[in-house]
Amino acid sequence: xxxxxxxxxxxxxxxxxxxxxxxxxxxxxxxxxxxxxxxxxxxxxxxxxxxxxxxxxxxxxxxxxxxxxxxxxxxxxxxxxxxxxxxxxxxxxxxxxxxxxxxxxxxxxxxxxxxxxxxxxxxxxxxxxxxxxxxxxxxxxxxxxxxxxxxxxxxxxxxxxxxxxxxxxxxxxxxxxxxxxxxxxxxxxxxxxxxxxxxxxxxxxxxxxxxxxxxxxxxxxxxxxxxxxxxxxxxxxxxxxxxxxxxxxxxxxxxxxxxxxxxxxxxxxxxxxxxxxxxxxx
Ligand code: DGL
Numbered sequence: 001x002x003x004x005x006x007x008x009x010x011x012x013x014x015x016x017x018x019x020x021x022x023x024x025x026x027x028x029x030x031x032x033x034x035x036x037x038x039x040x041x042x043x044x045x046x047x048x049x050x051x052x053x054x055x056x057x058x059x060x061x062x063x064x065x066x067x068x069x070x071x072x073x074x075x076x077x078x079x080x081x082x083x084x085x086x087x088x089x090x091x092x093x094x095x096x097x098x099x100x101x102x103x104x105x106x107x108x109x110x111x112x113x114x115x116x117x118x119x120x121x122x123x124x125x126x127x128x129x130x131x132x133x134x135x136x137x138x139x140x141x142x143x144x145x146x147x148x149x150x151x152x153x154x155x156x157x158x159x160x161x162x163x164x165x166x167x168x169x170x171x172x173x174x175x176x177x178x179x180x181x182x183x184x185x186x187x188x189x190x191x192x193x194x195x196x197x198x199x200x201x202x203x204x205x206x207x208x209x210x211x212x213x214x215x216x217x218x219x220x221x222x223x224x225x226x227x228x229x230x231x232x233x234x235x236x237x238x239x240x241x242x243x244x245x246x247x248x249x250x251x252x253x254x255x256x257x258x259x260x261x262x263x264x265x266x267x268x269x270x271x272x273x274x275x276x277x278x279x280x281x282x
Contacts, residue, residue, distance in 0.1 A: 014039035016070030021049035023202030024081030030225030046258035052132025063089035087140035113231035131200035
């Protein structure tokens, strides 16, 4: 943390945005265009990604460590822009850790706002979820959806190859066709009545061209960026005690646990603008 501390502007109270790697940039991009005046610190734990196949305890430990770091960097509010972390760590951090480590700070996830949107969209009541193995095994989406609408039929499909396709710049390559079609066919075979699917992983919007190619046209696609951005705007309007704590100079800082240059190269592709990146060690 010493390296980062030297470079921090201590006058700022940014919104922290955390992801296991690059995927959360799809969420940050939408948040920044919805709420451009605020300051942001994005932390990607690229050195330990992917989280998708890791155990509950490991995802929880890594996520808590990253949340603590963002708090130490001055963020009073942290968004877990990662479905796997939201599924496996959010509840424990909110209920068990926050009261001890930072009772006035807040950590929000991406699953709850997403399911709130889904129940307005589905007509058949049959919903499909694409996610990492960890997100699907956690059953977080079916549990949260059924809390809002117990009669929904929710079917999950783990897509372990989709994140590596995106991370290796193969989203629009021919090789992506096989793995995208395979999981769409598998999900729709499990429940042909599905009329709405959730892209329950922050990387998946990068596969949207392939997903649209193979998904039946009448199936609604729920991507999370705008939903999370709208939900955050709503949260801030309902929580002036948090909103007034946040600084508003319109700055963004990018931090990775991996190589700065690699993150900058990939991040610029995601965000379509040059970024400067700093490294952090745990
Ligand atoms: N960002 C993660 C998510 O949204 C996917 C990447 C990973 O497996 O680490 O679930």
